[in-house]
Amino acid sequence: MKEQFVKTEELSFSYQAENENEAIPAVKNLSVEFSSxxxxxxxGHNGSGKSTFAKLLNLILEPVSGRLFVDxxxxxxxxxxxxxxxxxxxxxxxxxxxxxxxVATIVEEDVAFGPENLGYPREELRKRVDDALATVGMTEYAxxxxxxxxxxxxxxxxxxxxxxxTPRCIIFDESTAMLDPSxxxxxxxxxxxxxxxxxxxxxxxTHYMNEAAEADRILVMNDGELLFEGTPDEVFSRRxxxxxVGLEVPQSAELVFRLREAGIDLPTEALSTPEKCAACxxxxxxxxxxGGAVDG
Amino acid sequence: xxxxxxxQYYPGNSFIHRLDPRAKIILxxxxxxxxxxxxxxxxxILLFALTLILAILSRxxxxxxxxxxxxxxxxxxxxSLVNIFMTKGENLLFEYWIFHVYEEGLWNAxxxxxxxxxxxxxxxxxxxxxxxxxxxxxxxxxxxxxLKKLHIPVHDFAMMITIALRFIPTLAEETERIxxxxxxxxxxxxxxxLFKRVRSLIPILIPLFVSAFNRAFDLANAMECRCYHGGEGxxxxxxxxxxxxxxxxxxxxxxxxxxxxFANRFTFGGMIR
Numbered sequence: 001m002k003e004q005f006v007k008t009e010e011l012s013f014s015y016q017a018e019n020e021n022e023a024i025p026a027v028k029n030l031s032v033e034f035s036s037x038x039x040x041x042x043x044g045h046n047g048s049g050k051s052t053f054a055k056l057l058n059l060i061l062e063p064v065s066g067r068l069f070v071d072x073x074x075x076x077x078x079x080x081x082x083x084x085x086x087x088x089x090x091x092x093x094x095x096x097x098x099x100x101x102x103v104a105t106i107v108e109e110d111v112a113f114g115p116e117n118l119g120y121p122r123e124e125l126r127k128r129v130d131d132a133l134a135t136v137g138m139t140e141y142a143x144x145x146x147x148x149x150x151x152x153x154x155x156x157x158x159x160x161x162x163x164x165x166t167p168r169c170i171i172f173d174e175s176t177a178m179l180d181p182s183x184x185x186x187x188x189x190x191x192x193x194x195x196x197x198x199x200x201x202x203x204x205x206t207h208y209m210n211e212a213a214e215a216d217r218i219l220v221m222n223d224g225e226l227l228f229e230g231t232p233d234e235v236f237s238r239r240x241x242x243x244x245v246g247l248e249v250p251q252s253a254e255l256v257f258r259l260r261e262a263g264i265d266l267p268t269e270a271l272s273t274p275e276k277c278a279a280c281x282x283x284x285x286x287x288x289x290x291g292g293a294v295d296g
Numbered sequence: 297x298x299x300x301x302x303x304q305y306y307p308g309n310s311f312i313h314r315l316d317p318r319a320k321i322i323l324x325x326x327x328x329x330x331x332x333x334x335x336x337x338x339x340x341i342l343l344f345a346l347t348l349i350l351a352i353l354s355r356x357x358x359x360x361x362x363x364x365x366x367x368x369x370x371x372x373x374x375x376s377l378v379n380i381f382m383t384k385g386e387n388l389l390f391e392y393w394i395f396h397v398y399e400e401g402l403w404n405a406x407x408x409x410x411x412x413x414x415x416x417x418x419x420x421x422x423x424x425x426x427x428x429x430x431x432x433x434x435x436x437x438x439x440x441x442x443l444k445k446l447h448i449p450v451h452d453f454a455m456m457i458t459i460a461l462r463f464i465p466t467l468a469e470e471t472e473r474i475x476x477x478x479x480x481x482x483x484x485x486x487x488x489x490l491f492k493r494v495r496s497l498i499p500i501l502i503p504l505f506v507s508a509f510n511r512a513f514d515l516a517n518a519m520e521c522r523c524y525h526g527g528e529g530x531x532x533x534x535x536x537x538x539x540x541x542x543x544x545x546x547x548x549x550x551x552x553x554x555x556x557x558f559a560n561r562f563t564f565g566g567m568i569r
Contacts (some may be wrong), residue, residue: 060517085523093521100511101518105430105462112533114522117531129533147465161522 002115005201006057006091006169007105011066013052026052028224029066039195039202041212044221045246050205051103053221053280057203058091059084071168081137089118092162098154099146107149107157108133108142114165132164135198136190152183156190163194168199170194176211188214209236209250213272219245232272239268252277304364304424310355311425311541317435319542327418330412333556337403337565342408342556347414349553353422365413374411376405401474403566433457438536444527451527459515469509475505551559 012029013022026049032250034040044050055061057066059075068076075087092114097099104110111129120128133139136156146154155175162170172191176184188211193202204215211220218235220227222245235242236249239257248254253271259281260266266284270276315323334343351361385400423432436455441501444450475485479498485496560567 055517058521060520081525085525088521088523093518095514095518097511097514099466100514102523103459103462103515103519105458109533113519114523116533117523117525119531121531122533122535124532125533145465146462158518159492165523166303 001170003036004033005038005071006032006034006203007069008032008056008066008067009070011053011056012064013056013061014064015052021171023064026224027056027063027257030224030226032226034201034203036201037195040204040219041215041232042203042205042219042221043207043212043216043242043247045207046206048221048245049224050221051173052224054093054203056204057171058093060089060093060154066283072240084134085118089114089165090167091169091171092165092167093173094155094158094162094175096177098151098158098178101158102146102154102161105145107138107144107146110146110157110182111160111164114161118165119142128166129160132160135163135194136160140280150183151179152186155183155187157178159190159194160188167200169203171203171205173205174207175204176206176208178216182261183209184211185295207247209253213250233270233276236271237268248276250277252278256280304420305428306356306360306425308355308426310353311428312350312354312421314541315426315545316536316538317427317431318439318536319538319546320427321432321439322418322433322546323549324422324554326546327414329424330419330549330553330556331415334407334411334561334568335560336552336563338557338560338562338569340407342411342552343414343560346552348418350421354426355550356421356425361417361420361425364416368412368416372409375408375412378410378500379405400566403521404568407566407568422427429461430458433461434534434536448529451530463508463511466511467504470507471500471504474500 009031011027016022016027017024019134028049030053042050042053046238052061056063057070058070060081062242066076067074070087071090075083079087084182099170102110103113108129111132113123115125115128119246130139131144133142135160138153138160140159141149141153146157149157158175159170176187179187187275191204192214195202202215204211206212212231213236215232217229218232219229220235220242227240228235236253239249239253242249249271250259250273252274253268256266256268256271260268264284266280270280312320324362330346331343334340351358351474378399380401383398383401383404384396385398387399388396389399389402427435433454437450440448440450479485483496483499485493488494488496
């Protein structure tokens with residue numbers, strides 16, 4: 001059994017409305033657990049509170065109520081600056097727009113930004129920067145200026161910048177949303193590798209269904225609450241509930257559901273990947289042919 | 297837009313390019329002092345020679361160096377005219393109506409031209425042409441770091457400049473995008489009078505500002521996520537190191553400055569009034 005790494009208890013957050021006294025709740029009493037080394041996707045429509053929730057996990061936003069535990073320690077009590085830095089070092093975050101999260105004018109200096117803030121000595125900085133750039137495959141771009149890189153490359157530099165702090169968990173807040181398909185592939189394969197090879201806990205916030213399908217577990221959020229959760233197979237079998245909150249199932253799963261609607265009896269338990277869907281349709285087709293042969 | 301370089305930096309690998317940015321800032325200041333030490337024809341000739349030697353050492357084409365004088369062309373013209381017509385002296389050369397031109401006025405005008413030209417060219421050679429803006433910021437931060445003891449936020453200023461430099465290409469791209477978007481909506485940026493043109497900038501500036509603020513919020517979050525908490529306890533990946541050449545260059549220029557001061561004793565030709 002994997003150990004629990006991040007845990008929230010009744011975590012809530014509300015934004016202050018423009019007319020002073022009113023508070024708009026964004027996250028409502030959310031209790032979730034993430035275990036160490038897990039790959040979790042959070043799905044939700046725009047405004048479902050998924051990004052806000054992510055920002056609560058490393059206290060970029062301070063929860064109104066509830067408790068947050070990371071790595072066995074409560075993080076919502078009064079934190080000293082050292083403890084806060086430790087939390088942000090442990091739970092890193094990569095944002096949506098690659099342009100808005102690179103600080104320095106040279107790739108390697110940007111990667112060094114986090115560790116520099118943590119005050120590591122120079123030899124250690126060098127090693128961390130080199131390791132992080134190698135992990136995301138950007139070593140040869142170390143002395144480039146960020147604005148000369150493609151979107152996917154910039155996002156990999158941003159990931160390296162977080163990696164250089166040796167986090168145990170990385171939150172991706174719609175990090176592929178602004179990328180072209182090839183950039184998205186680059187980033188996704190990097191995420192997968194970090195999870196499998198480095199054992200880093202991944203929380204990927206997304207509204208791409210195919211991306212969510214790669215995770216071990218999917219949380220579906222709506223209106224600041226956790227709607228339901230489960231493995232990709234479980235979540236994508238609940239198509240109508242997803243549709244009701246403005247989400248959808250992957251296209252291949254959608255095909256299976258449409259065929260069902262057309263009167264073909266297909267199972268909906270395992271539809272998270274196109275391969276599984278194809279297998280499901282093929283099984284039904286061959287079963288029917290066999291049955292037909294017996295009939296005829 | 298991808299090949300966009302900032303400022304006047306002229307990429308190269310000359311002796312001056314390779315100097316430490318801190319040394320170059322000090323050299324730049326020394327150069328300014330040098331130009332103001334000169335008072336006589338002899339020292340101005342030396343100053344002019346120094347400027348030429350530096351220009352050759354930096355291996356920057358003369359054409360590019362002269363381009364840096366363009367913004368001060370008006371000042372050059374204006375000061376020389378003022379000097380020619382307003383200086384009172386002994387040797388009257390020319391007189392017409394209320395205009396009196398004395399020999400001293402001509403010398404003064406010449407000296408001012410040499411002084412301003414060498415000032416601009418020398419600081420350009422030491423600073424903007426051979427040093428990237430980011431190296432300059434680093435140099436300035438490390439040079440001024442003793443001021444931190446006086447609670448002057450040196451690090452914060454340097455960080456602000458670094459971020460500004462980092463975002464110039466990003467915002468330039470953004471501006472182009474917005475301009476294209478507005479052109480597609482029928483805004484005409486290139487015709488009409490001055491007033492109309494300035495007014496057509498509004499639909500560019502407002503979206504640009506909105507997006508710049510959004511970027512600033514995002515960036516602040518990203519920086520906090522990466523444990524930024526001011527300059528305190530922060531280490532640096534790339535630390536500047538003085539080399540022997542840096543000290544030699546500074547001592548040399550200091551020597552030249554002293555030399556120029558004493559060169560003022562040779563008082564042939566004209567001198568500044």
